[in-house]
Amino acid sequence: MHADTLIDLRAVSGGGMQGLAAGQLVQQATGGDLEAFEELIRRLQRRVYGFAYQHLRDTEEAHDLAQEIFVKLYRNLGRFDVDRPFEPWFWKLAANTTINYRRKRVPLPAEATDEAADESSTFPRHDPALVQALSQLDPSYRLPVLLHYYADLSLEQVARSLNSSVPAIKSRLHRARAQLRNSLAEAEETRGS
Amino acid sequence: MDRVLACARVRVLMEPYVDGELEPAIAAAVRGHLAGCEECRRQHDQAMSLPFRLKALASPPPRETLVAGVMRAVAPTREVAARAWTLLAPEAVLLAFILWYLSGLDGLSSIASGVFDDLQGLAGGTLPAPPQVDVLLLLALIALTAIAGYHLSILIRIAPPGLHNRRHA
Numbered sequence: 492m493h494a495d496t497l498i499d500l501r502a503v504s505g506g507g508m509q510g511l512a513a514g515q516l517v518q519q520a521t522g523g524d525l526e527a528f529e530e531l532i533r534r535l536q537r538r539v540y541g542f543a544y545q546h547l548r549d550t551e552e553a554h555d556l557a558q559e560i561f562v563k564l565y566r567n568l569g570r571f572d573v574d575r576p577f578e579p580w581f582w583k584l585a586a587n588t589t590i591n592y593r594r595k596r597v598p599l600p601a602e603a604t605d606e607a608a609d610e611s612s613t614f615p616r617h618d619p620a621l622v623q624a625l626s627q628l629d630p631s632y633r634l635p636v637l638l639h640y641y642a643d644l645s646l647e648q649v650a651r652s653l654n655s656s657v658p659a660i661k662s663r664l665h666r667a668r669a670q671l672r673n674s675l676a677e678a679e680e681t682r683g684s
Numbered sequence: 685m686d687r688v689l690a691c692a693r694v695r696v697l698m699e700p701y702v703d704g705e706l707e708p709a710i711a712a713a714v715r716g717h718l719a720g721c722e723e724c725r726r727q728h729d730q731a732m733s734l735p736f737r738l739k740a741l742a743s744p745p746p747r748e749t750l751v752a753g754v755m756r757a758v759a760p761t762r763e764v765a766a767r768a769w770t771l772l773a774p775e776a777v778l779l780a781f782i783l784w785y786l787s788g789l790d791g792l793s794s795i796a797s798g799v800f801d802d803l804q805g806l807a808g809g810t811l812p813a814p815p816q817v818d819v820l821l822l823l824a825l826i827a828l829t830a831i832a833g834y835h836l837s838i839l840i841r842i843a844p845p846g847l848h849n850r851r852h853a
Contacts (some may be wrong), residue, residue, distance in 0.1 A: 676727060
């Protein structure tokens with residue numbers, strides 16, 4: 492899957508950078524064009540923020556992580572080979588940033604946590620049982636689940652992003668789904684009793 | 685007891701079964717079990733819907749400040765780029781001053797002849813006379829070298845990402 496197909500293309504109409512196809516944007520941003528870079532992250536922000544939010548379940552931290560991913564993207568654009576598809580390369584960078592972010596993550600002060608919780612509580616929770624089950628999942632399982640189902644990466648791309656093999660990713664996804672299924676069944680039982 | 689074991693086995697096989705990755709004989713056995721086991725059927729329904737539910741997960745929209753925050757984080761390079769252009773002015777002034785001070789070709793040829801005399805002196809075994817230091821010219825040259833060095837360091841920092849560590853296919 493190439494950048495052209497996956498990056499949000501809602502801004503195709505209009506002049507300037509908004510009229511450019513995603514592939515062109517990536518190419519221009521790689522050449523150091525800041526306007527192209529800005530438009531690129533504008534198109535990616537929803538998915539990246541959503542991915543960060545689903546992983547961390549905290550609006551404040553999701554914002555920080557998304558910002559860190561984009562800054563890292565800017566700093567590493569020079570390493571991107573424009574002849575290759577952008578998405579797998581980008582999500583690999585996003586996954587690595589997420590793994591390192593979790594490693595260095597420190598608990599927020601009580602007030603900040605409350606504030607963040609307030610902010611996310613204003614957002615209507617869709618499928619709360621699944622959200623709860625997902626939050627109980629080990630991060631090493633949650634990451635491939637989010638990359639595959641939420642960020643819409645193929646198994647090959649997830650494997651490349653996480654420096655793993657397709658069979659290993661498949662097995663992790665199966666185990667993750669089995670755990671989610673069990674959590675959902677338990678939640679249902681609790682609700683029923 | 686057999687049924688419990690069968691249920692446990694079926695639940696292990698549930699995900700590959702949903703993904704259509706089981707061998708036909710094993711898939712048929714799972715299908716047979718599901719037909720007669722209500723609890724496993726419920727788990728199967730759960731497993732079937734899970735990928736769709738995961739895809740449909742909703743997140744709050746990103747904050748409006750996200751893009752601006754990122755651009756601010758990479759913006760110092762913009763200011764530095766502006767500084768790089770302004771450095772051209774003092775460089776040009778110093779260069780013009782040095783050229784004017786050397787009075788064009790006459791000045792340059794006098795420096796060259798001075799150097800030649802010194803070399804001759806060295807070849808003859810005598811020590812060359814200490815050159816007459818033109819403090820103003822020396823200071824201008826030092827200033828130009830310092831500014832040019834600083835300018836170069838800025839240019840390296842603000843080089844477009846594409847110019848750093850480019851990987852050639």
